Amino acid sequence: MSWKDKIENGIFKIITGDGKSYKPLWKPGESSLDFNTAAYNFINLEGTLVDRKKPQSSKYPLLFWFQGDDHIDEVEAFMESAKDPRAWEVEHPIYGVIKGQPIGINRNDRNYSITEITVDFWESIAVDYPDDVISVSDRIAHKSKLVRGAAIKSYLGFKPETADISTTKRTAIQIAADLIKLAGEKKVGYENTANTAIKSVDKLISNQIDTITKQQGIFTGLIGFDASVKKKSNFISNAITSLLAEVDKKNDKYLYESQAATGISTICEAAVNPLPQDYISRADIDEVVNSIVAVHGEYLKALDDQQVSRYEIEKTWNPDVNLQIQLNDLVVDTIGSLQSLAFEAKQERIIYTDKNTNLILLTHQYVGLDADDENIQRFREINNIKNEELFTIKKGRKIKYYA
Numbered sequence: 076m077s078w079k080d081k082i083e084n085g086i087f088k089i090i091t092g093d094g095k096s097y098k099p100l101w102k103p104g105e106s107s108l109d110f111n112t113a114a115y116n117f118i119n120l121e122g123t124l125v126d127r128k129k130p131q132s133s134k135y136p137l138l139f140w141f142q143g144d145d146h147i148d149e150v151e152a153f154m155e156s157a158k159d160p161r162a163w164e165v166e167h168p169i170y171g172v173i174k175g176q177p178i179g180i181n182r183n184d185r186n187y188s189i190t191e192i193t194v195d196f197w198e199s200i201a202v203d204y205p206d207d208v209i210s211v212s213d214r215i216a217h218k219s220k221l222v223r224g225a226a227i228k229s230y231l232g233f234k235p236e237t238a239d240i241s242t243t244k245r246t247a248i249q250i251a252a253d254l255i256k257l258a259g260e261k262k263v264g265y266e267n268t269a270n271t272a273i274k275s276v277d278k279l280i281s282n283q284i285d286t287i288t289k290q291q292g293i294f295t296g297l298i299g300f301d302a303s304v305k306k307k308s309n310f311i312s313n314a315i316t317s318l319l320a321e322v323d324k325k326n327d328k329y330l331y332e333s334q335a336a337t338g339i340s341t342i343c344e345a346a347v348n349p350l351p352q353d354y355i356s357r358a359d360i361d362e363v364v365n366s367i368v369a370v371h372g373e374y375l376k377a378l379d380d381q382q383v384s385r386y387e388i389e390k391t392w393n394p395d396v397n398l399q400i401q402l403n404d405l406v407v408d409t410i411g412s413l414q415s416l417a418f419e420a421k422q423e424r425i426i427y428t429d430k431n432t433n434l435i436l437l438t439h440q441y442v443g444l445d446a447d448d449e450n451i452q453r454f455r456e457i458n459n460i461k462n463e464e465l466f467t468i469k470k471g472r473k474i475k476y477y478a
Contacts, residue, residue, distance in 0.1 A: 085168025087139065089153075092161030097153050099139040099192070101168075134361075135170060135196040142189040150190045154182070158478055160418055165196065173198050178357040179423035185471065197361060197417065211412045215347045218405040219340040222398070223291055226340075229395035230287045230333040233326050235279050243290070243330060244276040246321050250314045251293050257302040257310055268296045290334060294341045304353045307345045308366045311338045315370065319377050328381050328392050335374050336402050342367055343409040347416075356477050360417045364410055371406050375399075421477035428472045434465055441476040 087101035141149045157180060165173050173196070181193040251269035258265040272289040279286045294314070297307050315335045322331050346363050354360050378394045424441070438444060438454045454460075457475055460468070468474075 086166055087168055088166040089137075090164040090166075091153070091156035092159030092163060093156050095152070095156045097149070097156075099141050099153075101137070101139040133173070133198045135165075135167075135173065135198065137165070137167075137194040137196050138191070139194075140189045140191050146188075146190055147184075150182070150184075150192070153192070154180070154424075157422065162418070163196070176357060176417055177422050178361050178417075179425065181425040183427055184429055185427055195358070195361075197357065197414075211347050211416075215344055215405070215409055215412065218401070218408060219344045222340040222401045222405050223295070223337055225395065225398040225401045226291070226333040226336045227284065227287050229336075229398045230329050231283060232395065233329045235283060235326065237280070238324075239326050239330075240276055240279050242321060242323075242327060243279060243286070244273060246318060246330070246334075247273045247276060247290055247293060249317055253314055253317070254293065254297055254310055257297060257300050257306060259301050261300060265296050265300075268292045287333060291337045294334070294338045295344075297341055298344050298348065301350065304345050304349050304363055305359075305366070308342050308363065308370070311342050312366065312370045314338060315374065322381065325390055325392050331381075332378060332394055332398065335377075336398055339367075339371055339374060339402060340405060342370065343405050346409055347412055354416065354420050356423045357417045357420045358423045360413050360420055364413050367406060367409060371402075424476050424478050426474050426476075428468060428470050428474060430470050432468050434460055434468065437468065437474060441474070441478075 087098065089097045089099075091097070141153070143149075157177060162174050162176055165175075167173060175196055175198040178195040178197050183191040183193075247269070251265075251273065255262060255265055255269065269292075272293050275282075275286045275289040294311065297311065300307065315338045318331050318335055318338075322328055346367065354363075378399075382393065383390045426441075428437075434451060434455060435444070438451045442450045442454050444450060454476065457477075458473075464472075
């Protein structure tokens with residue numbers, strides 16, 4: 076069947092988690108697909124082995140309409156079905172059959188004869204990954220320790236010189252100064268950890284293992300901070316960028332590969348130990364997944380850029396294969412676990428007011444009122460409702476809530 080036939084004669088059908096089927100009108104959109112990749116290099120072999128793992132979940136923006144005399148009733152039925160947390164099955168004229176979860180649903184009733192629905196659809200792994208009896212938090216913590224152990228062994232691949240002491244210490248001071256901004260009430264404890272790590276650099280030549288082990292604490296100390304996963308991820312990503320800026324000579328590459336891998340493992344561990352407000356919606360989880368994919372991808376690219384021809388004997392350096400395999404396994408497992416967690420999270424819903432209304436009525440309609448007015452305050456913050464809108468929210472105003 077040609078692409079024209081698929082568009083003109085193909086079926087667009089959504090089977091929601093409750094088993095109900097909907098066949099609205101549809102319009103083509105765009106999809107994205109990322110792959111889990113890792114680059115490995117081997118001594119005495121020309122070039123790079125790029126190991127492309129199974130692809131990450133694809134994302135599809137679905138745009139469709141309900142129309143007809145009873146389209147409002149059909150939309151209401153669809154929105155009610157969308158509350159079921161189980162996966163959808165979408166039969167698409169172009170993409171075929173895809174299974175996954177809606178991250179967000181945007182409803183637009185501004186045209187009286189039709190209702191336009193936009194869905195950010197996230198193709199999900201069909202079964203829980205991986206399937207075992209160990210908790211996600213414990214499993215990721217274990218794999219993070221394996222990564223950090225491999226990172227220490229990788230770091231021992233060179234003989235440190237006096238010049239490496241100043242570089243390592245400068246890097247430790249800079250990263251600790253940035254990350255301590257997230258410490259909050261745990262600032263004193265983190266300062267002690269950071270100071271111990273900085274002082275250990277003086278013994279880099281005589282005790283290389285102790286030095287790099289304590290340097291790892293500068294990153295791993297963040298895991299217990301009372302800061303959001305997003306903040307931890309952003310701060311660590313910036314710290315990894317700072318590490319890369321310090322790479323000048325061959326020995327610096329060992330520090331970058333080791334410490335950046337430790338930073339990424341810390342992000343993964345933090346991602347599966349969120350604060351209560353970190354993952355309110357599936358969009359929140361999607362954002363964290365994207366940040367992990369981005370920082371890992373940039374790390375792999377940086378490692379690839381640091382390599383030179385094997386004929387430059389004095390400058391030859393290659394990433395540690397075992398470390399990269401361990402880190403890739405951790406990243407893939409973390410992403411799969413977060414996607415499973417997304418099944419339990421709420422969808423982001425967007426509507427447009429069909430008449431003038433107010434904050435209390437909207438909160439009551441979409442969230443529900445509570446005795447302490449916490450829902451009202453939360454609804455107000457989500458929608459950035461200022462004082463001038465407290466009593467009158469005009470028709471056509473975009474409103475966001477979670478369901």
